[in-house]
Amino acid sequence: MAELHVVDHPLVQHKLTIMRKKGTSTGSFRRLLKEISLLLCYEVTRDLELTKETIETPLEEMEAPVLAGKKLVFASILRAGNGLLEGMLDLVPSARVAHVGLYRDHDTLQPIEYYFKAPEDLGDRLVIVVDPMLATANSATAAIDKLKERGATNIRFLCLLAAPEGIKSFQERQPDVPIFTAAVDDHLNEKGYIVPGLGDAGDRMYGTK
Ligand code: PRP
Ligand code: URA
Numbered sequence: 001m002a003e004l005h006v007v008d009h010p011l012v013q014h015k016l017t018i019m020r021k022k023g024t025s026t027g028s029f030r031r032l033l034k035e036i037s038l039l040l041c042y043e044v045t046r047d048l049e050l051t052k053e054t055i056e057t058p059l060e061e062m063e064a065p066v067l068a069g070k071k072l073v074f075a076s077i078l079r080a081g082n083g084l085l086e087g088m089l090d091l092v093p094s095a096r097v098a099h100v101g102l103y104r105d106h107d108t109l110q111p112i113e114y115y116f117k118a119p120e121d122l123g124d125r126l127v128i129v130v131d132p133m134l135a136t137a138n139s140a141t142a143a144i145d146k147l148k149e150r151g152a153t154n155i156r157f158l159c160l161l162a163a164p165e166g167i168k169s170f171q172e173r174q175p176d177v178p179i180f181t182a183a184v185d186d187h188l189n190e191k192g193y194i195v196p197g198l199g200d201a202g203d204r205m206y207g208t209k
Helices: 010-020 026-044 081-091 138-149 164-173 201-206
Strands: 004-006 050-056 061-067 073-078 096-104 111-117 126-130 154-158 179-181
Touching: 010 026, 026 081, 026 154, 026 179, 026 201, 073 081, 073 138, 081 096, 081 126, 096 138, 111 138, 126 138, 138 154, 138 164, 164 179
Parallel strands: 004 179, 073 096, 073 126, 126 154, 154 179
Antiparallel strands: 050 061, 096 111
């Protein structure tokens, strides 16, 4: 089974607490999500392979480290995934981007797909799937199944908050995909919301409720 990484950096935890507060404004919520995404991106890419390149500094030639392999792919699960995507692209501007449009049906909690666009050569690249919330894991699993269908083999999943039920289900259905999250909350409620959580991430990001 793939690993679960909890990013417990104090800055991440502090910012997440402000995001959870119900009084935090839409603007602050979006800004904090972007700030946290920079820190999470740092962790999810910590073990990327390096190779050496010959460069010239003003003083002499040297063998210097650069990222090995093809550019990364960030796959955003719409819409809330875009809140993480933005900051990650600031840190890795050359990354390719996949968009997976999904929303959860409120009654069945099953994902409904409405859009998919990804680079063609997914099989040659590390694909980092981003979505702030891992609740039932139905959305993340559907997005990853679709990316695998299109050739992706080396995948990581990055979120902000996860429910224990979602982690269990995800690890059963995607045993080869490591999860990176800032926190694991207590449980899912009867409506499939993470408790204590932060509410509906998409609505809080875009002010739609
Ligand atoms: C939220 C969230 C995840 C999904 C998680 O999206 O961003 O995609 O729910 O829930 P799950 O693990 O139970 O599938 P939502 O369906 O609200 O769509 P939105 O991003 O368009 O608001
Ligand atoms: N999606 C959200 O945005 N929030 C939750 O708590 C669960 C799913």
